[in-house]
Amino acid sequence: MQRRFSRFADTVLGEPGIFRLMDDLDAALTGSQKLHMLGGGNPGNVGPVSEYFRRAFLRIGESADHFARVAGRYDGPAGNTQFRKAFAASLSAMYGWSLTESNVVLTQGSQNAFFLLLNLFSGPFPDGRGRKILFALSPEYIGYENSGLHENSLLAVPSKKIPLGDGFFRYTIDIERITQALQTGNIGAICISRPSNPTGGMLEDDEMKILSSLARQFDVPLIVDGAYGDPMPGVVYGNGRPYYDDNTIFVLSLSKTGLPGIRTGIILAPADVCSVLERIQAVQHLAPGGLGPALVQEGIADGSFFKLCKEHLPAFYRERQRLAIDTLFNELEPDRDVQIHRPDGAFFLWAVFPRLTISTSELYLDLKKAGVLVVPGSYYYPGLPDDDRQSPEWEGQRSIRISYSQDLSTIQEGLSILCQVVREKNSRA
Amino acid sequence: MQRRFSRFADTVLGEPGIFRLMDDLDAALTGSQKLHMLGGGNPGNVGPVSEYFRRAFLRIGESADHFARVAGRYDGPAGNTQFRKAFAASLSAMYGWSLTESNVVLTQGSQNAFFLLLNLFSGPFPDGRGRKILFALSPEYIGYENSGLHENSLLAVPSKKIPLGDGFFRYTIDIERITQALQTGNIGAICISRPSNPTGGMLEDDEMKILSSLARQFDVPLIVDGAYGDPMPGVVYGNGRPYYDDNTIFVLSLSKTGLPGIRTGIILAPADVCSVLERIQAVQHLAPGGLGPALVQEGIADGSFFKLCKEHLPAFYRERQRLAIDTLFNELEPDRDVQIHRPDGAFFLWAVFPRLTISTSELYLDLKKAGVLVVPGSYYYPGLPDDDRQSPEWEGQRSIRISYSQDLSTIQEGLSILCQVVREKNSRA
Numbered sequence: 011m012q013r014r015f016s017r018f019a020d021t022v023l024g025e026p027g028i029f030r031l032m033d034d035l036d037a038a039l040t041g042s043q044k045l046h047m048l049g050g051g052n053p054g055n056v057g058p059v060s061e062y063f064r065r066a067f068l069r070i071g072e073s074a075d076h077f078a079r080v081a082g083r084y085d086g087p088a089g090n091t092q093f094r095k096a097f098a099a100s101l102s103a104m105y106g107w108s109l110t111e112s113n114v115v116l117t118q119g120s121q122n123a124f125f126l127l128l129n130l131f132s133g134p135f136p137d138g139r140g141r142k143i144l145f146a147l148s149p150e151y152i153g154y155e156n157s158g159l160h161e162n163s164l165l166a167v168p169s170k171k172i173p174l175g176d177g178f179f180r181y182t183i184d185i186e187r188i189t190q191a192l193q194t195g196n197i198g199a200i201c202i203s204r205p206s207n208p209t210g211g212m213l214e215d216d217e218m219k220i221l222s223s224l225a226r227q228f229d230v231p232l233i234v235d236g237a238y239g240d241p242m243p244g245v246v247y248g249n250g251r252p253y254y255d256d257n258t259i260f261v262l263s264l265s266k267t268g269l270p271g272i273r274t275g276i277i278l279a280p281a282d283v284c285s286v287l288e289r290i291q292a293v294q295h296l297a298p299g300g301l302g303p304a305l306v307q308e309g310i311a312d313g314s315f316f317k318l319c320k321e322h323l324p325a326f327y328r329e330r331q332r333l334a335i336d337t338l339f340n341e342l343e344p345d346r347d348v349q350i351h352r353p354d355g356a357f358f359l360w361a362v363f364p365r366l367t368i369s370t371s372e373l374y375l376d377l378k379k380a381g382v383l384v385v386p387g388s389y390y391y392p393g394l395p396d397d398d399r400q401s402p403e404w405e406g407q408r409s410i411r412i413s414y415s416q417d418l419s420t421i422q423e424g425l426s427i428l429c430q431v432v433r434e435k436n437s438r439a
Numbered sequence: 440m441q442r443r444f445s446r447f448a449d450t451v452l453g454e455p456g457i458f459r460l461m462d463d464l465d466a467a468l469t470g471s472q473k474l475h476m477l478g479g480g481n482p483g484n485v486g487p488v489s490e491y492f493r494r495a496f497l498r499i500g501e502s503a504d505h506f507a508r509v510a511g512r513y514d515g516p517a518g519n520t521q522f523r524k525a526f527a528a529s530l531s532a533m534y535g536w537s538l539t540e541s542n543v544v545l546t547q548g549s550q551n552a553f554f555l556l557l558n559l560f561s562g563p564f565p566d567g568r569g570r571k572i573l574f575a576l577s578p579e580y581i582g583y584e585n586s587g588l589h590e591n592s593l594l595a596v597p598s599k600k601i602p603l604g605d606g607f608f609r610y611t612i613d614i615e616r617i618t619q620a621l622q623t624g625n626i627g628a629i630c631i632s633r634p635s636n637p638t639g640g641m642l643e644d645d646e647m648k649i650l651s652s653l654a655r656q657f658d659v660p661l662i663v664d665g666a667y668g669d670p671m672p673g674v675v676y677g678n679g680r681p682y683y684d685d686n687t688i689f690v691l692s693l694s695k696t697g698l699p700g701i702r703t704g705i706i707l708a709p710a711d712v713c714s715v716l717e718r719i720q721a722v723q724h725l726a727p728g729g730l731g732p733a734l735v736q737e738g739i740a741d742g743s744f745f746k747l748c749k750e751h752l753p754a755f756y757r758e759r760q761r762l763a764i765d766t767l768f769n770e771l772e773p774d775r776d777v778q779i780h781r782p783d784g785a786f787f788l789w790a791v792f793p794r795l796t797i798s799t800s801e802l803y804l805d806l807k808k809a810g811v812l813v814v815p816g817s818y819y820y821p822g823l824p825d826d827d828r829q830s831p832e833w834e835g836q837r838s839i840r841i842s843y844s845q846d847l848s849t850i851q852e853g854l855s856i857l858c859q860v861v862r863e864k865n866s867r868a
Contacts, residue, residue, distance in 0.1 A: 013709075013711055013712070014560075014564060014566075014570075014627065014658075014659075015559055015560070015564075015565075015715060016559055016561060016563060016570065017562065017565060018558040018559050018562060018719075019719070020565070021722065022715065022722060025718065026718060026722050028721050028722055028725070029516055029718045029722070032515060032725055032726060033516065033721075035513060035515075036513070036514060036515030036516075036520070036726075037515075040515075050513070052511075052513055055507050055511055060511065061503075063510060064500055064503060067499075067500040067506065067510070068497065068500040070496075071497040071500055074493060077489070077492075077496065078484050080700050081492060081698050081699075081700045081701050082482070082489065082697055082699065083481060083700055084465070084479070084480070084699045084700065085700065086461060086462055086464075086466075087458055087462065087465075091465070118551075119547075119725060121723065122724050125722070125723040125724075129445065129447040130444055130445055130447050131444070133445045133446065133447060134445060135446065136444075136446060136449070141443075141445065153722070156722045157722055159588065198445060229443075230443075231442075268510070269510050269511070270510075270512060270513045270725075270726075271509050271510045271511060271728060271729030271730065272728060272729075272730060273547060273702075273726075273728045280442075282442055286444060286448050286452075288458070289451035289454065289455060289458045290447075290448070290451050292451075292455060292458035292462075293450065293451060293455050293554070293582070293584075293585045293586055294551055294554040294586070295547065295550050295551050295554075295702070296457070296550040296582065296699075297461060297699075298702070299547070299701060299702045300701075301700065301701060301730060
């Protein structure tokens with residue numbers, strides 16, 4: 011007997027990339043094969059920050075009362091009110107924004123925040139139109155793929171590539187094509203990750219202003235995925251500042267600060283959006299979890315948690331990033347053999363191999379056999395139209411995403427193996 | 440400017456009952472007004488079980504390694520593998536079922552498990568048909584309402600009422616109408632909660648066999664919500680045994696054992712269903728949380744956690760239940776003024792007031808003013824057709840759900856106030 015599933019199952023019947031990634035990640039972390047794990051989004055274990063969490067965890071456990079309040083109660087559907095107040099107040103003070111708890115909704119991880127948001131602004135609308143989420147950069151996060159409950163609910167505009175010399179480049183927005191897409195009236199929201207997963211790039215402050223004014227002009231919200239950025243985990247290496255205004259939905263997470271197992275996402279948004287989100291969350295979840303907010307409540311209220319993150323996390327990843335770049339540039343010739351996206355934030359390198367004679371999907375398999383796990387670039391193009399995938403400028407089959415959150419020897423050994431495999435598969439030309 | 444949301448928002452624009460319930464619950468627990476909280480699904484704080492959790496929590500926190508494994512890592516999309524293995528093995532040993540980890544998927548609370556399952560088996564199907572979830576009992580859980588992403592995706596068959604004398608009755612399944620509904624071919628799955636939220640009743644073992652064979656005959660799965668039942672929290676007062684077979688999807692939860700803030704649902708299902716669920720979960724969540732499974736891992740593996748629950752939880756709630764029933768039957772005349780569903784499990788009384796001159800929606804408001812929070816019965820009819828709602832036999836406007844998870848004085852005082860208000864609003868006839 012073939013079981014009958016509804017169309018709700020359709021989006022996942024082709025084994026989504028994010029499923030393969032999470033499955034690979036779990037296998038690498040729990041399996042017996044020695045793997046150099048450069049593929050996942052798991053954050054590093056950063057001593058002082060882990061210890062901060064562990065001490066907060068123990069304090070909760072040491073008080074029967076506190077433990078009962080955190081573990082033994084449902085929060086409201088928007089999440090812990092005390093935390094939402096503190097978060098709104100802290101960010102308002104730090105950045106001059108005007109937030110109250112009515113602008114904050116907690117979710118069970120930011121992945122679920124995006125499931126809710128992308129569906130809230132794509133698919134069929136009450137006016138009879140179908141609308142799409144517009145990804146203003148492409149490549150873009152693998153986890154957005156398949157998240158739309160309706161077919162064709164995502165549309166990506168290919169990024170423009172700017173060479174920077176010395177083996178580096180960066181992607182930026184193609185304003186003309188973004189404007190054209192908005193002019194169709196078929197866009198429900200603009201979305202970007204900043205810092206970008208997968209490229210580690212960060213759209214500059216001026217570029218954000220352009221995107222934001224386009225969003226406003228075409229009356230759609232701008233959704234910004236800040237899972238790796240300021241104010242936490244704060245893994246930002248340059249001067250870019252977080253962006254928020256009354257037409258922006260800004261999504262943050264505790265995962266990359268070191269708490270992926272606790273599943274805590276935070277949405278900052280206009281109050282009318284939050285009001286719909288909390289109702290949806292009541293139906294789909296009753297309430298988000300109470301532990302994530304409890305662990306950082308104090309440090310959010312007095313700002314010390316943000317300082318702790320900024321003091322330790324960027325430095326931790328920066329050291330690994332330098333090693334990764336040095337290894338790649340020592341073993342492959344910059345620009346000719348390998349090009350790296352300028353790393354502005356997060357803990358990923360996006361590497362393009364111009365002379366590779368095989369696709370990076372094949373490279374991924376060769377590397378897995380050689381004990382190195384990366385993610386092939388082609389996964390990172392949710393919503394990219396077929397025409398753009400056929401374009402010679404498309405880099406999805408020449409690129410990979412490398413995570414540098416693991417220990418230094420894993421990074422160095424893994425990338426040395428990678429460079430060796432790449433050299434073997436490079437053209438002789 | 441009116442913001443444009445997609446139809447994804449449609450189901451929640453009318454303020455879902457579950458949202459109002461969760462919001463009331465949060466307000467009662469965090470607000471300043473003294474409220475007798477008899478309205479929520481929050482479990483009681485049961486000393487020995489809370490202490491068990493707290494000690495397990497502290498053990499995790501005391502080891503930096505263990506803490507990092509639990510909080511600092513993503514599990515796979517189906518949830519912690521070690522836990523799933525232990526859970527499958529334990530339940531197989533206890534009940535003679537044949538489960539492996541491929542039959543177990545963890546979710547971020549059982550509410551989300553139902554969001555996934557109800558949509559997986561309702562709405563548009565690939566064969567072009569729309570199918571519905573059939574609730575074999577009605578009243579049924581408030582939280583199923585609005586959970587279908589498509590209109591008209593839920594269909595309830597009214598329960599048959601069996602008077603038991605001495606102020607008690609019980610609802611049972613209307614086999615004829617259930618069969619008729621299945622014969623249309625428009626049903627995607629049968630669903631019941633057992634023990635029932637809201638009635639506290641429990642479909643008997645023979646009735647389960649009938650439902651199960653109907654499900655098999657019409658080639659749809661039987662989904663059983665066991666959030667209050669065996670093997671955990673084990674809040675079952677009679678002899679009913681948990682039901683599972685290879686056409687059943689059995690959903691459990693850690694919430695009612697005392698961990699609602701940790702959000703841990705557990706789905707037992709045929710492997711083909713689990714395989715689709717874990718893919719969907721990767722897209723919507725990346726992975727479920729790691730703390731819930733870690734807290735009970737050992738006690739699940741050696742069975743001691745189930746024993747702990749059975750030793751303490753039913754007794755805790757039974758004491759409160761007796762007080763609640765005594766209070767109602769002392770202050771109102773059994774059968775004539777109040778009828779109570781036979782309490783077989785969970786921590787709810789479903790009370791019907793035959794002589795009330797106002798609806799229980801109005802009674803709810805009067806009680807709230809008087810400082811008592813209950814849930815009006817009319818919320819508990821997800822999917823009930825209008826015709827059945829118009830029927831004189833429909834009890835939705837004569838009934839309320841009373842939670843007896845709070846302390847004894849709250850129960851006694853709250854119900855005394857309730858009885859007084861009911862007496863004032865009873866007909867003189």
